[in-house]
Amino acid sequence: MNKKILYIILFVLLIWNAAIYAQQRFPKPDFESGYNYPEYQLTDPRNPAWEYIDVVVLIVVLALTTRFTLKTRSRKSILLISLFSLIYFGFFRVGCICSIGAIQNIALALFNDGYTLPLSVLLFFLIPILFTLAYGRQFCAGACPLGAIQELTGFYSVKLPRTAEVILSTVPYIYLALSILFAATNSHFIICKYDPFVGIFRLNGPATIMIFGILLLISGVFINRPYCRFLCPYGVILNWVSRFSNKHLTITPTTCINCRLCENSCPYNAIIPSDILQEKESMIKSRKKFILYLILLPAITLGGIFFTQMFSNDLAMVNQKVRLANELRMERENGIKAISIDAVTFKESGVTLDQLFAEEKVILTRTRKGAPWVGGFLGLSLGIALLLTTIKKRRDEYKPDQGSCYSCGRCFEYCPMHTEKY
Amino acid sequence: MSGKNKYQNRRDFVKSVGKLAVALPIGYLAWELVPKTTAGEFVWQIDPYSCTQCGQCETNCVQTVSAVKCMHAYEMCGYCDLCSGYLRMGVKELNTGAELQLCPTSAITRSFVENPYFEYTIDENLCNGCGKCVKGCADFGNGSLYLQIIHELCVNCNQCSIAQSCPADAIQRIPATKPYILKEGYKTDES
Numbered sequence: 001m002n003k004k005i006l007y008i009i010l011f012v013l014l015i016w017n018a019a020i021y022a023q024q025r026f027p028k029p030d031f032e033s034g035y036n037y038p039e040y041q042l043t044d045p046r047n048p049a050w051e052y053i054d055v056v057v058l059i060v061v062l063a064l065t066t067r068f069t070l071k072t073r074s075r076k077s078i079l080l081i082s083l084f085s086l087i088y089f090g091f092f093r094v095g096c097i098c099s100i101g102a103i104q105n106i107a108l109a110l111f112n113d114g115y116t117l118p119l120s121v122l123l124f125f126l127i128p129i130l131f132t133l134a135y136g137r138q139f140c141a142g143a144c145p146l147g148a149i150q151e152l153t154g155f156y157s158v159k160l161p162r163t164a165e166v167i168l169s170t171v172p173y174i175y176l177a178l179s180i181l182f183a184a185t186n187s188h189f190i191i192c193k194y195d196p197f198v199g200i201f202r203l204n205g206p207a208t209i210m211i212f213g214i215l216l217l218i219s220g221v222f223i224n225r226p227y228c229r230f231l232c233p234y235g236v237i238l239n240w241v242s243r244f245s246n247k248h249l250t251i252t253p254t255t256c257i258n259c260r261l262c263e264n265s266c267p268y269n270a271i272i273p274s275d276i277l278q279e280k281e282s283m284i285k286s287r288k289k290f291i292l293y294l295i296l297l298p299a300i301t302l303g304g305i306f307f308t309q310m311f312s313n314d315l316a317m318v319n320q321k322v323r324l325a326n327e328l329r330m331e332r333e334n335g336i337k338a339i340s341i342d343a344v345t346f347k348e349s350g351v352t353l354d355q356l357f358a359e360e361k362v363i364l365t366r367t368r369k370g371a372p373w374v375g376g377f378l379g380l381s382l383g384i385a386l387l388l389t390t391i392k393k394r395r396d397e398y399k400p401d402q403g404s405c406y407s408c409g410r411c412f413e414y415c416p417m418h419t420e421k422y
Numbered sequence: 423m424s425g426k427n428k429y430q431n432r433r434d435f436v437k438s439v440g441k442l443a444v445a446l447p448i449g450y451l452a453w454e455l456v457p458k459t460t461a462g463e464f465v466w467q468i469d470p471y472s473c474t475q476c477g478q479c480e481t482n483c484v485q486t487v488s489a490v491k492c493m494h495a496y497e498m499c500g501y502c503d504l505c506s507g508y509l510r511m512g513v514k515e516l517n518t519g520a521e522l523q524l525c526p527t528s529a530i531t532r533s534f535v536e537n538p539y540f541e542y543t544i545d546e547n548l549c550n551g552c553g554k555c556v557k558g559c560a561d562f563g564n565g566s567l568y569l570q571i572i573h574e575l576c577v578n579c580n581q582c583s584i585a586q587s588c589p590a591d592a593i594q595r596i597p598a599t600k601p602y603i604l605k606e607g608y609k610t611d612e613s
């Protein structure tokens with residue numbers, strides 16, 4: 001009984017002194033029975049050497065995919081290597097780090113001196129781009145686990161109308177620009193947060209993301225590769241690099257005879273038809289359009305810049321610190337009590353409001369600096385895309401559009417021309 | 423070159439300009455970033471001295487049973503009979519009934535060592551990382567219980583999803599060569 005009263009007194013005394021960190025309130029016991037402190041069995045993280053094994057596997061997979069798309073031209077081999085990538089990069093390494101998410105680490109490292117970038121992340125970002133520059137989107141064809149899971153489940157292909165395709169494919173540009181902005185200002189890694197398939201790879205994850213992933217997979221059965229086409233930010237980079245690639249997959253192994261058999265074979269609308277059979281828009285008309293768009297280009301870019309600048313404060317709200325500062329400012333000015341966990345923790349932490357506001361200001365300035373670039377980039381991309389529609393190259397053969405072709409090899413079997421198999 | 427037609431020439435030119443326009447930024451990126459890289463890897467850990475046991479660890483980990491678990495720095499523990507990390511505040515009776523325990527999953531076992539000392543061990547398979555016991559221990563005890571990310575369970579996300587929402591900024595990226603931040607000593611009020 002006595003002991004209890006003592007404890008209660010102790011408790012009361014200690015409440016006044018409650019601090020969040022460790023304080024020695026009770027002395028270390030003197031054990032007489034020869035008691036030994038238990039040992040902790042600490043589990044090690046995955047051996048860092050794995051990261052480099054992964055890089056090697058990535059290179060080998062890319063090299064093999066290149067062989068299968070350009071040389072042996074075998075859709076089956078491409079699917080097999082995709083399956084391997086899905087199992088290895090997807091289920092075995094549970095999805096992190098992937099080249100898509102690496103964009104954010106690159107942006108963070110580029111704009112923040114305090115951040116050290118693991119070499120493996122840089123390699124994961126650069127190697128697929130280099131392969132793309134040389135041979136087209138080999139990464140998408142065979143190495144990307146996200147691409148693989150979609151390619152392997154795309155059983156039927158329903159083609160979207162071209163306008164829907166064009167409108168939806170602007171989303172990745174916005175996604176890319178925002179993810180770089182948020183990563184560069186150290187606010188959020190949105191690509192990782194909204195990665196739809198990583199939960200499936202881990203067989204575990206937040207319910208919303210799991211549902212999103214499964215819905216995307218189901219829609220991908222009909223509208224193939226929905227993530228690649230309408231979301232993937234890395235795809236934007238690869239798209240542009242691939243347009244200038246040294247070599248690229250061709251539909252026909254020899255020469256195109258304009259038989260039109262492959263015309264509808266690509267589920268991604270990536271085949272540009274030959275135009276020798278079509279009437280052409282008059283030169284004058286397309287030249288006029290070209291000049292119009294050329295004049296519009298700076299206007300659209302400026303428009304983008306102004307637009308995002310206007311919203312830069314809202315963009316900054318993605319940052320946790322900025323949100324907290326806003327909440328506390330509201331409390332100070334309007335008396336609305338700040339009750340979020342962040343606010344409560346902040347009040348206990350002993351950091352002054354001024355310190356917080358100073359930090360907020362740094363983030364705000366950085367976002368304000370970065371936001372116009374986002375708008376400028378989006379405006380410029382839109383302008384260039386418009387401009388490109390007016391440039392009609394003369395085409396006397398069916399060719400994949402090097403930007404949007406994933407080198408998936410679906411079109412191979414439609415071509416009636418054959419060479420001897422390797 | 424002279425054998426090719428005008429269009430071909432123009433196309434080749436555009437292509438090499440484009441190639442250069444793409445290759446240059448890539449080269450620049452590599453040149454700029456290589457000095458900032460390290461061959462090592464990083465893992466996520468909680469700084470137990472900044473952690474405020476806010477409860478985000480339980481709910482915000484991408485793993486549905488959080489990779490964060492309660493660990494026990496035995497050498498800091500007072501082996502108290504009336505453990506403020508084990509028992510709810512204000513209990514009148516001292517027994518081990520589940521309704522008296524702070525831990526929602528009954529992950530803590532209490533075992534008698536010698537009078538008046540009791541050892542408290544945490545079953546990691548049951549613990550969900552809610553931090554209730556840690557808070558109890560930090561507020562009224564020695565603070566020997568603490569939350570930590572267990573590498574066997576953590577998938578080492580590119581960006582730890584708890585770090586994103588941790589109000590105390592307690593989650594840090596540390597070199598994988600020394601992968602655990604263990605609680606080993608007391609902090610005084612001043613530090």
Ligand code: SF4
Pocket residue numbers: 100139140141144145146147148227228229232233234235238
């Ligand atoms: S577009 Fe993106 S998600 Fe699709 S395969 Fe390419 S990198 Fe992967």
Ligand code: SF4
Pocket residue numbers: 249265266267268269270271400401404405406407408409410411412
């Ligand atoms: S290889 Fe390219 S053009 Fe052919 S079906 Fe696949 S994405 Fe379409």
Ligand code: SF4
Pocket residue numbers: 491492524525526527528529530544548549550551552553554555556
């Ligand atoms: S109270 Fe919460 S943190 Fe502590 S052992 Fe139980 S589940 Fe784990």
Ligand code: SF4
Pocket residue numbers: 466482483484485488489490571575576577578579581582583584585
């Ligand atoms: S890194 Fe990922 S798995 Fe590990 S604790 Fe953080 S959110 Fe959980």
